[in-house]
Amino acid sequence: MIFTPYKLKNACLIDLDRKVDERGFFARSYCRNEFAAHGLHLDYVQSNVSFNTHRGTLRGMHYQAKPDEEIKLIRCIRGAIYDVIIDLRKDSPTYKQWLGVELDAEGRRMLYAPAGFAHGYLTLADDTEVQYQVSAFYSPESERAVRWNDPVFNIKWPIQPEVISLRDRQHPDFVP
Numbered sequence: 553m554i555f556t557p558y559k560l561k562n563a564c565l566i567d568l569d570r571k572v573d574e575r576g577f578f579a580r581s582y583c584r585n586e587f588a589a590h591g592l593h594l595d596y597v598q599s600n601v602s603f604n605t606h607r608g609t610l611r612g613m614h615y616q617a618k619p620d621e622e623i624k625l626i627r628c629i630r631g632a633i634y635d636v637i638i639d640l641r642k643d644s645p646t647y648k649q650w651l652g653v654e655l656d657a658e659g660r661r662m663l664y665a666p667a668g669f670a671h672g673y674l675t676l677a678d679d680t681e682v683q684y685q686v687s688a689f690y691s692p693e694s695e696r697a698v699r700w701n702d703p704v705f706n707i708k709w710p711i712q713p714e715v716i717s718l719r720d721r722q723h724p725d726f727v728p
Contacts (some may be wrong), residue, residue: 553580
């Protein structure tokens, strides 16, 4: 795997190191030793999948509060997304900053989102599927969110969202 640190503290992109031959390719998408060598979380307790019928579907910006914060390893396995994370760690030098990256099935790139980050995405193609590993079990009591278009963050989405759940449209403004 090829690990590329990103502008947000502890976040990184992970590309597959493909071994190509006449059959196609082989690559590891997770290796405990390689993650440890890069100081990344090693254990995931849950794997989630999200299918989105329409291009322009927005999901987010979700996170879990302490003590149930989640680390996420996100990958688009069908279609394409614009994946966004926001650093909500008050003690971080990148507090309130966001990062947006395009993930698609063809590129097979993954985004590592540290604990304390909000996460969401916008689909860039119909019939898009996203799979992600999480480090903590879902806890309804710890579930939190910030609005996808909160002016505090000023996220630049590549296309106008067209499908947003009522719940995601009604998230409150961010209060530090």
